[in-house]
Structure formats: C-alpha cells, structure tokens
Amino acid sequence: MAERMLFAGMDVGTSGCKMLVYDLEGSVVYQSSRRYQEEGTGGYRELNPDIVIRNVKEVLKDVGRNCPEGITSMAVTSLGESVVCLDADGKVLINSMLTGDCRGIPETEEIINTLGADRIFETTGLPPNELYGLPKYMWLNRNTDVIKKSAAILYYEDFVGYVLTGERKVSYSSAARSMAFDITKFQWSEEFLKLAGIRAEQMSEPVPPCTVVGTILPEMAEELGLNKDLKIVAGGHDQTCAALGSGLMGPKDGECGMGTCEFMFMMLPKVMMTPYMMKNDFTCIPYVFPDKYLSSLEVTTCGALKNWAKDSIFQDISRKCQEDGTNFFQYMDEKARGIKTDVMVLPQFGSAGNPDLSMDARGTVTGLTIHTKPEELYRGILEGMAFQMYLAYERLQVLGTEMSSIAATGGGAASDLTLQIRADIFGMEVYSLESSEAGTLGCMIMAATAMNAYSSMEEGIKKAVKIKKKFVPNPEMAEYYRKKFENYKRFYEAMHDFQ
Template identity: 25%
Template sequence: MFTIGIDIGTTNCKVCLFSTPEFELVDQYSFKTPKLVHGQNTDFDIELIWKGTLYGLNKLSSSLHAACISVSAIAVASVGEAGVLLDDKDKPIGPTLTWYDTRPKTQLNKIIDVLGVENIYSITGIPAHSNYSVNKIKWLQDNISAAKDGCKWLCLAEYIAFRLSGEKRSEYSLASRTMALNLEEKTWDTELLTKIEIPPEMFSPLVYAGAAIGTLTREVAELTGLSTSTSVAIAGHDHMCGSVAVGLNNKEQILNSTGTTEGLLVVTEHTNTSQEFFKARVSNGVHVLEGFHSLYASLPSAGYAIEWFRTLFEMDMPSFLRLVDTLNEQNEDDSAANLDGIFIPHLRGSGPPERNTWSKALLYGMDDKSRPEEILRFIFQGLCFELRNLLDSYEALTGRHYPVINVIGAACKNPYWLQLKATILNREVVACNIEEAVSRGAAMLAAKAVGFDLTQTKNTSEEMLKRYVPDSDEVSRFDALYQDLYKPLYESKMLVERRCYGES
C-alpha cells in the first residue's frame, strides 16, 4: 500500500509518497511556500500553495502510473494557527495571515479584556497570544468588510484537505491552536466564541487526525491523475505529526522538532492547566494520536535565525556550509573556542517561559575584530541556550528529567549544531535522520484512514539514528556561560522590554 503525506510548512511545502509498512520515502515534490510580504506584514499565498500541491500530486501520479502503483490515502499536515476564512461560496476572504504575523495584537487585547488571560488558559489550555486563529478572524472582521459575513474558518491543513475532498472538517491538534477549543470537553467553546462575537458555527465538526473525511473529488482526480477512491484525511499539527514519525508515544520521551521554529513536545495523558503551567506559558493540546494530549512550546526563531544570518551576510548555502565547517575546525583551537558571546534569538518575539511578541533579539560579544564565523557561532550557542532555558522549565513543571533529547528536522543535517546541543544541554542527543519526518507522520496517519494499524509500524531503525553525547571537557564552561552571562542578559533584556512595551 502507498500513501501520500503533505506538509504545508512555513518555509517549504512537501508532497511525499511512502510505502507501507516501513513508510519508506519513495518519491517527493517540494516547493518554497509562497508568501506575500508587505513591509512588516506577511501572508501565505493560499492559492499558489493549493496550485503547488496539485502540481506535486500530479508529478507523483505521473511516476506512479509508470510503475502501476495506486495511492490509497492522502493526509495533510501544516503549521498551526494560520487559516483561511471562507464566504458562503467557499471562496477565501481577505489575506491568509502567517502564523507569526503580529497584526492581530489589538484584537488580542480586546479579547483579553473580555475573557481574561487566566480564564483563556483554563478553557483552551494555551496562553493568550496574537498568533492564535481567533485573533486572526477578529482582525479580518475589523479590517476586511466582506469578513463580517465569513462563514467558515479552516486551518491550513484543513483547507487543503477540503480542496482535495470537498468536505469541511476541523482536526483536534489544529483546533488546539485556535484559542476556541474547550480542551477538557474537546468541543468548540460556544460561550467563549459568543462573548468575543465569533459565530460558533464558523468552526467545522471535529475529527481526529487520520480519520477519513472523504475521497478525492472528481475534479482533483482529473487534475492529478489519482483515483476518486483515494481517501483524504487531516494529519494535523506538523510538530505532532513529526512525533508520530519517530514513534514518540509516551511521557518518558521528549521531542525537539527543528525547522523555521524549534519546539519541545511531550506526549501526556491529560491536560496541565495549573497556575505553574500558566505562568510558564506552555501550550496544551490534543495530540494527533487519539487518547493522548500534548505539552508543546515553540521558540519562534531557530532555522529562521540561520536564514536571517545568511541574508544579513548575503551568503548562499555552499558558502554557509563552508563557514559551518570552519566552526567545526575551530573547536580544536581553544583560543578560538573561548571567544564567547551571547545571542538571544528573539527575532520574531520570544517563546516560553516568557512569551511575548514584542521581545527583540540581542547579540553580545562582538568587537572590532569579530568575523562572520564568530557571529554564527554565537547564534548556534544562543539557540542552544534558549532551548536549555525551555527544557529547564519543562523539567521543573513536569517533575521529570529527560536524559535523552530526540531531534527531528533541519538540525539533523548539522552535526556542529547537534554536538553543541548535547554539550550545552548536557544530555544525549539522538538525531532521528528520517527523511521528511512531518510528511512521513502524515503518510502514517493517511494509512490509518484506510485501516492500517499504526502499532504494526516498525520502530525507527538504529541506522537512522545518530547519537551525540556531551563533550565532558566543555560542559562546565558552557554551564558557566549559561548561568553567568545568558541568564542575567535574558532577564535584564526582558525587564527592560516590559518597561518599554508593557505586557502583551
């Protein structure tokens, strides 16, 4: 059996074909995620994303016919928060704001005035933030005249699944990122939505990830060359799908998902909405595996910080990779390695434990002799320190120690970054070098839609794993740098910013 997993990501979109039961990658098509940038504002170009997805399915279909292969099911994963508002003819209304676009700050403040931040957390399990879907809906209603008559809101993966099947459904893990889901009851919170003047019927019936919502429409089948009998499912939130791909399914494990952002994910059996979790701004959610919940926190800039560096120095990828090789070589030179600096990567605001859209990046340690490779080293160190700060919060909240950090995504192709993670976190880091982990997780959930038992999936083979252990000679030095420089600078920066910008 063959299934397709689609990953609608911040930077790239992937359409990938996998074979069961091993879920090995057979073929793929990827394209840069189309965006519309207007000054400080960024929208997803949803129509071009749809056209790129269709083109990718057609490309895969062409090679499938030659091999006499048929596709049993397709499932779609995506970033959270972002979505599409539809009119009564199912046409998009207004722009599709990216998940990180900060325009809805005013709308968030109005919602907080009505509901209160602690009440929002107790109901939805997530900290009030302008990224979440209800704020985007309110922004559209306040700024796009036609939006007042909007009929349906679908998150990105849900919208693509709708275009494939003609069926509108909402999936639980994505619903967890709307700020409209009652997490305990697993229903849309009608009272909350009524208070903020969003019609509850704007949200579609809820389904679990991997539930078949329909089959390909005749039109899509004709455009792609696939069959109308191909089942369609929503795979859900991309980081959650990545956890399925690596077999993360118990509370003893933790996943570090890396890409444009970087997150820590723990699978749980219940929600955690106590005052301690609220203060740490950690997000609860419904996991893509039925019966489980999740704790998830995202750092807005990871791979994005690296792209920012490349853009700043006008550096193409081969030049960047050569610079990373230089950093590896410098590790053998104590005088170079001891030139320490701090980068706090708040290029798109800060993540937990102090989550704010107004937080700014900070780079300390440069002088008149600083070279690009030194700044890049500060950036990688800063990403690791930021991750350690988040990991410390997780362990304090859960009362658990996570001796092994499982990593998926872009960082798995960067041994320098992985070794630095192991040393700064002082943990074993296991790089799960799975090709297109999010798409693989989506393809596994697609197979679930047609009756495949995911418990029969083989575990990630040892050949796909690479293990990194802390450099014992460097652990104490980095710990001192974290305690004596990173933390004081972090706390001072956040204090100054609170005074300048106020709470958000």
C-alpha cells in the same frame, strides 16, 4: 508478488507545499513540491489561498503522473492559525493572515479583559497571545464583512481535505491553534468564537487523528490522475505531525524541530493548565495519541539568526565560501569545532520565545575582546540558542516533565556541531533521523494506521522512523557547559527585557 501499499503525507506551509509517498518501511517512493510566496506589507503577512490550492493540485497531479502504483490514503499537515474563508459557492473571500501578522494585538487585550487570561488558558491550553487565531479573526470581523459572508471557515489542513472530498473535518491539533477550541471537551467554544462573530457551524467538525475524512471526489481523482478510491485522513498541525514523525511516543521522548524558528515538544504527565505555565508561556496541546498532551518550547530566531549572522557580521567569510563553492555553515562548523569561548549570545534578535514570549525583544552579545575570532562568535550563537532552550526546559521540569533523549528534525539538524552542543548542554542523547521530512512521515503513519496497514501508530513509528546518527554527551564539555549555563542565566535575567 503482491503489490505493495503506498501512503502519502502532504505538508502545506507558509512558503510552499510538498508531498511525499512512502511504503510501510518509511522509504520515500516519490516526492514533489512547489514554492509560493507570502504577500503583504507594513506588518501584514498573508497567503493567497487560491495560489496555495493551485500549487497543491500541481503537486498532486505530479504524483498522479509519476507514481503509477497508486496511493491508498494520504493525510495533510499544515501551518497553524491561518484560515481560509469560503462563500456559499466555495469561492475564496480574502487572503489568510499568517502567524506573524501584526493585526490582532489590541483584540488580544480585549479577549483577556472579556474572558480572563486564566479561563482562556484553562479552556484552550494556550496562554493568550496575538500569535494564535482568535484575535486575528476578531480583527477580520471588525474590519471586513468576510466572516458574515463565510459559509465555511477552514484551516489549510481541512481546506485541502474539503477540496478533495467535499467533507469538512479538521484534526484536534489544527483546531487547537485557534485559541477557541476546548482541548478537554474536544469541541469548539461557541462563546469564544462569538467574540469574532463566528458560528460553530461555520467551522469544520473537529475529529481525532486517523479519522477518515472521506474518499476523493470522482472529478478530483480524474483531474489529478489519482486513485479513485483514495482516502483522505485527518492529519494535523505541522509541529504536532513532525513530533509523531520523529518518533515521540513515550513520556521521556523529546522532539526538536530546527528551522527558521525552533520548537521542542515533550509529553506532559497529564493534561494541565496552571498559572505557572501561563506565566512562562508554556502550552498544553492535544497530541495524536488518545489522552496524551504535549507542551512546547520555542526559540523564535534560530535559523533566522544564523542567516542574519551569515549575511552581516560574517559576510566576508560567506562571500569567500561562495567563491570557493563551500557551504558556509559547514565551513564555520568545522572552524568552531572543539573550541571553548567566553562569548555568550542572547538570541532574541527581534523576538523571543519561552520563557518570556515577546514579538518585540532585543538580542545581546557579551564576552567580546579584540582577540575574539569569528568562529568563537559563531559558536556563541549556537550555544546561545541551546542555552535559551535549556533555560525554558529547566523551568518546564517543575511540572514533572523530563526527557531522556531528543530527536532533532529540520534544517538545523544537518549540523553535527549543533547536535553535539545540544547533547552536551542537555546532558542527554540527541539523534538525527534518516527522514528529513518528519511532518509528512507523521502524516503517512496516520494515513496507514487509518487503513489498518499498521495495527497502531506505535507500530508505525517502530517500522518507519529510523535513527541516522546519535550524539552522546561529552563529560568534559557537559561540565564546562553546566558552569557556563549558570552565567547565561544571570546574563538572561539582567538583559532579556532590556530596551
């Protein structure tokens, strides 16, 4: 019997890295992970690249030891914006700033004043914001000598690829998080990079999805116990790879990643960067399919808000669940199932996503009485997150974007109640997936396609992405939510910028 071909995806995130090995049917053959911690105080949020790459190597060694069949190719997905600066000897010069790091806010205004917000958006597809890379690179250049000393400036995707192959190539989707990448010409904007003192040759070569970065170096293959012919393939930004791994390939497909924050992706009818999009903080992002672009919607609290509620206003219930060995969220989901409530929650507890991006927002709860039950407040939180995402989606539809279904991924997708509420509010089918790791599955599809194991990424999706459970709108609840959403919109307009 012929030996089966195996492919892998590596996910390098803010708090850990993981690698999953798959066969061509999308079944997990082996997986390994490691945890690490971010560093920094006083608004500084950093990752130590040396610690990250040490953990990445440990995961690779684990796979090399325990997956004897050997891997044909692998691709890497990673957090966005953060860069690794290396000197001429390949030594790390400084920790990486994370997305939520406070540095770069004044520089954002300076970039806007220098280049103009419209021009930034029309070039990069990103409404100018301190979330993205360029303002942070400017801060780095002004306050350290790291940029001047750097022989290579890499994202974590191409950092791993460089360590393994000695080649510097980065996917379009990772490069696009810099706010210095031209998304229609698919090249670095030298003018934009110059604001941070960066030369284009310091950055990795931008390449399309499924590009083979290189073959693993002999010394790396020996050190890690990996196949000496292992090919490293360009992966991408974590959210974009998760969209691929959830099956997003049609114009009416949607994908929603439910984690600490929540991202929803859908296809734009064409590449577009309009004033209306910038006003609502809508992005235009190069997707993994040629000439296809996505827009993203974000609710910034989500899992963080649910955890805050568990540990504060529901702490007694949480303590009792812990004593009983019961999962708090499963318990509350069951209590909140089938009820209707006047409680409404604006979920901007400290920050806000679309359509009014802010890192200094305040949440609001209304509709409480002395008779309000904990499960009503809990359900109000779940509804508030869904209403907020639907509010942004309603505004995005002006551009001609329309979904007919949503694939839900991430930790939040484990809640049937959450997904049923989404189906009822959005009025469309929502489904969870067999694979809980859409990002690494997306990487596997690219890695296998690059080796012609799939004839196309579309074939990879059809073979490897499998639906676990479908949630269909309940007509009665859909009508109830239609009316409640009109109240939510008035509530939002009155309170979302109240300080």
